[in-house]
Amino acid sequence: MKIIELPIKVEFNDQKDYIYPSLIESRGELTLVDTGYPFCLKLIEEAIIKNHYQIGQLKNIIITHYDMDHIGSLREFKDQFPWINIIASDTESKYISGQVKSERLKQAEEMQQHMPKELQEFGKSFISQLKEQKHVSVDRVVYNGDLILDKSCEVVATPGHTSGHISLFFPHLNSVITGDAAVHQDHKLMIANPDYCLNMEDAKKSLAKLKKLDANTYYCYHGGKYTKTNAFLY
Template sequence: MKIIELPIEYEFNRQKNYIYPSLIIVNKELTLVDTGYTNFLTLIESEILKNGYGVNNLKNIIITHYDDDHVGSLYEFKEKYPWITIIASEIESKYISGELKAERLVQAEELLENMSNEDIEFGKWFIQQLKNLKPVLINKKVNDGDVILDNECRVVATPGHTSGHISLYFPRLKSIITGDAAVKENHELVIANPQFCLNVEKAEQSLIKIKNLKAENYYCYHGGKFTL
């Protein structure tokens, strides 16, 4: 069993950026954690192939939360690889499947009302990005403490960034995949984008929660792998 981070390079506002989806290998079966923005499928496929694995062996996709940089290519993956099991928290699954209006969209629309003229165009663009996301049905809904992936992974509820955000704890590897519950910044773990957290207090509590698990490796979606 192992975890591989997949550095995905892209350009935004003429600047080079990276995200770090994770690939989990358990008993030769592959699980991808988060799918990047829309149209990132080929970028992620390429990184998986670079590491010597065939995407046809992809069994699961786990979504940590419903933000466009995490679920953007989920629909494309499910279309191309229909056998994949999609896993998400009970709460986030309602937004991913389109059953409920996404929290992030509600937040973005509320923020738009008070945006400066400089920011309003970006705000409108971001709202449209969220509205363009295609709903995907969740095959397996999980909750805090659930054990998945042949009992190697424990689901850890880490609300704050969004209400149903989850992280993934691998006791045998002493590793955590944090999603946006933590990011690597200046050689330390901090909460991601506190200005956009739906509940900063809960986000801070969730960061303490995953730090208290005493892992040695934290796989952060933004910033990359952090090793104590």
């Protein structure tokens, strides 16, 4: 088994950036962690091919949490490749499937009421994008401590950014896929986008939880791969 970082160059809302979905290869089968923005399917497929794999090898998609830059292309993946199993936490699965109004949409609507006039249009556009997000059913619901991917990966509940956020710990690889529970910034692991954290205290506890795992490598969706050999943990 190995984890491959997929740097994806994106432009969204006039902002250019990189996101870093993770690809897990095991016994010739692939698992993708998070699917990028709504336009990212082709970009991710190209990155998979660039790493000498084929989309037909993709068996699972694990979603760390329900945010547009993580599930934007999920419906398109499922529509085009229906054999793929979608995996998410119990809490996040309700938002992904549309059973429950997402926390992020509620947050955006509340923020809109107090937003300065010069940001009102941006706020309306963001709310509209959230409402247009396509829903999709989750095939497997997971919980904290569950062992998945042939028991090689432990599901780690890391709430804060969202209430049902999960990260993934690979003990034998000494590696963690963090989602937005941690971002690689200034050569450190830090809380991702604090202004959008739904519960800052939980986010701090989750970051501490990931650091306590003392992994050698952390695959961060924002900021890219962090290794203890070239960065400072604290």
